[in-house]
Amino acid sequence: GESVGLHLPTLSVQEGDNSIINCAYSNSASDYFIWYKQESGKGPQFIIDIRSNMDKRQGQRVTVLLNKTVKHLSLQIAATQPGDSAVYFCAENPKAGGTSYGKLTFGQGTILTVHP
């Protein structure tokens, strides 16, 4: 029979604009979060991470914001470029009873398209 695929959220921006990609995570005990970028035909690539004792961390052109109160993570990309076009995944390191599950839980992904 016909299969219906999951449609990933999409974000389209113009080159030079700032982009904000959002992610809601599930486990209130998660203490480590990561953003990955996946370009077509490649594996996901680490962008930036943040521990739960921080609420903001900056890298080169990227900033990750963590709001533990509402379990929300965002990735901000400054001066977005066509080379930033990719699928972006957030990931959390969930815990139960203070012990890590040992594997990351990934969000569904967001497709970012940057128009020249």
Next chain:
Amino acid sequence: GAGVSQSPSNKVTEKGKDVELRCDPISGHTALYWYRQSLGQGLEFLIYFQGNSAPDKSGLPSDRFSAERTGGSVSTLTIQRTQQEDSAVYLCASSRDRDGAYTFGSGTRLTVV
């Protein structure tokens, strides 16, 4: 090696055949993971190895799927009697420890015809 290496990069197989996918993790990384990604989809966890502990096989979709990790390094994912729904990109990742960020390989694109 410098990164996670997967082979083959592409594999086309006939329905019903067995396939083996190989992953060579970063040297010294104790944790190794296999994920599956269907076209336009997210990452589906399959199996996880950590040091000498028993692997976490909770994500394997059926008993046709199995994986082993020899000597704490190279891992092989085996799919027996492949079906068309097995067609996907199979990604391997490794991390320094069970709580660290993953480094992914480029994946093996499996097509079952």
